[in-house]
Amino acid sequence: MSRLSRRTVLKVAAASSVFPLFTISGTKASARVIGANDTIRVAIAGINGRGTAHIDGFAGAKNVEVAYLVDPDTRIYANRTKLVEAKGGNTPKCIQDVRQALDDKTIDAISIATPNHWHSLMTIWGCQAGKDVYVEKPISHNVFEGRQCVKAAEKYGRIVQHGTQNRSSQGKANEIAAVHSGKYGELLVSKGYCCKPRWSIGTKGPGTPPENFDYNLWLGPAAEMPYHGNLVHYNWHWFWATGNGDIGNQGVHEMDIARWAIKDATLPTSVMSMGIRALPDGEKDQGETPNMQLSVMEFGKVLLVFEVRGLVGKNKDYPQQVANEYYTTEGVIKGGKFYPKDGSEPQELKSDYSIKVAPGGPFGSFLNAMRTRNPAEVNCNAEVAHYSSALCHLSNVSQRLGTLESIDKARAAVANIDSAKEALAKLEANGAAVGAKLEQLSVGPKLTFDPASEKFVDAPEADKLLTRNYREGFVVPTEV
Known part of the structure; x- marks a missing residue:
């Protein structure tokens, strides 16, 4: 070349x-x-x-x-x-x-x-x-x-x-099949948890990129910005120019499962998010993305509720939690079991049909599909990936358009959504338990979204955040 x-x-x-x-x-x-x-x-x-x-x-x-x-x-x-x-x-x-x-x-x-x-x-x-x-x-x-x-x-x-x-997990596919079967009731809420330790990253001032590191290539499509030590090699996740916060880091895994559970779901008709970057005792760090975040999306009669809590792992009452739960008209499916709402004994899940997973795990199934030239043999193709990743991005659009409000106003925004109200209470209690009382949250607007056009409805400021300005030489093309 x-x-x-x-x-x-x-x-x-x-x-x-x-x-x-x-x-x-x-x-x-x-x-x-x-x-x-x-x-x-x-x-x-x-x-x-x-x-x-x-x-x-x-x-x-x-x-x-x-x-x-x-x-x-x-x-x-x-x-x-x-x-x-x-x-x-x-x-x-x-x-x-x-x-x-x-x-x-x-x-x-x-x-x-x-x-x-x-x-x-x-x-x-x-x-x-x-x-x-x-x-x-x-x-x-x-x-x-x-x-x-x-x-x-x-x-x-x-x-x-x-x-x-x-x-690529047959066990996870079987769980989703059980949700789809209707045997355990009609799905009402698909819930995802991304609660991993995301504490302070401190602050590092601008400086000279390390020797033998091409910072220009590393930046690529991202906006021009001074080099600082919190970018390389991991904390770039917590800056909007390069990452998507934990909802788009660990969270995209659980977001993908949550969407998978909503049969035939692609993109939501509405999204709302609230959150904040919180640290104990009012400490501040250099990160931009929230480490405490709650998002709610509508898919017809089903809600997708997503909870990000990064102040975990240091208090026994708030351990790391990376999981999914499914609330139905008859009870709750979680951890491979069904818990009937009548309080009777939990049941091992049984599905009436199976979602088949291509063998070989993520890398093996990819290599197999390369040889057969059959795109159906990969377990997560580009379109499935796009929809699940987009849910994280849509949540962040609402989040970034939010205004700092009192916790009372945040509670009022989800007062009529029981699952979201409970999740917000958990965020509050988690923060208070580690010395990071959430007295305010950035509360984003509830945005109406058109899944067909993949645009917001009458929200030009939100539409701007569906893409970005690219640097010369690293432009994602409008025609591929």
Whole structure:
């Protein structure tokens, strides 16, 4: 791949909202047909944190070679190369710019474990280059991006699998089948919990990026902003330019399950969110996203209620909780059991039919689908990924449009929704128990949403947050 000069980039920047600023050799027609015994060559982009799981999943698979490791931080190359060598027996090529791997016609797939703001652009570039794509959750940083990934997968005939691993769990699929069966009553509320320890990250002032770290490439599609030490390598989750808060981090897993339980659900007709970034004793840190958040969405007669509580793990009464519950007309389904509302003994779940999960787990099912060229064999395709990720983004839109209100006004906003009222009470009690009394919350508006157009109804300020302004050279295209 020929490298672009800055002058060339600026010259063609005006066209970058439609097409990427580089030429990809691969196309749908030129993508290699992979035989049953052929070696699949994979490039892994983002090799810190979750990327090590990708190395483990692909390097140890039969007839799979991790050919490239891609990361703007060269300081971790040596360690990750050793992981590939130990697991796969080959030495990968380490590069900073993913476009070099995409221009290699011998590469069959790209596996993306970068920060959230890069997920969609790399997915689209990968599809355009004739590569199949495994992409970590969430597939998108905003709603617009997710739909563009769906379009790219369809247009270029690529296999795209999303890293919401519960879709590869037959046990979880059986639980969802039980909810769908109606045997335990009609579903009223699908509830998700994302309650992991998310305490202070402190504050780190602007500085010079570390040596051998390409900050410009790391920023990619994100808005220009000064480098500071809380961005690399994990706390980028808590900044709007690069992450989506915990609702779009751990929470997208439980959000996906909550939506899965609502049969045939895609996107909601309304969304409302409230929350705040809270720390004990009034402490402040550099993070922007809420670590205490409550969201409510409407899907016809069913509500999806989602609870984020990050002040957990230090008080025995408020432990970590990552779970889903389903409230029906007859009781509650949780933890693999049904609890009848009449107080009788809980029952082990039995479903009348089964939702079939493709074998091999998330990585194995992806590799199998690459060989068969059957998109139905992946357990979470681009569209499923888009819908579940979008629920997190829609919640954050309401959250970001919120105004700081007294806790009494926050209570009034959910006074007629029992499940949300209970969740808010839990947020309050959790905060008070660790010295972070929630006297105010940022209360977002209840926004009406049109699932067909994927736009808000008469809410132009909210529509603006369905996408973002992109930096030159890293624009998510309007036409894929």
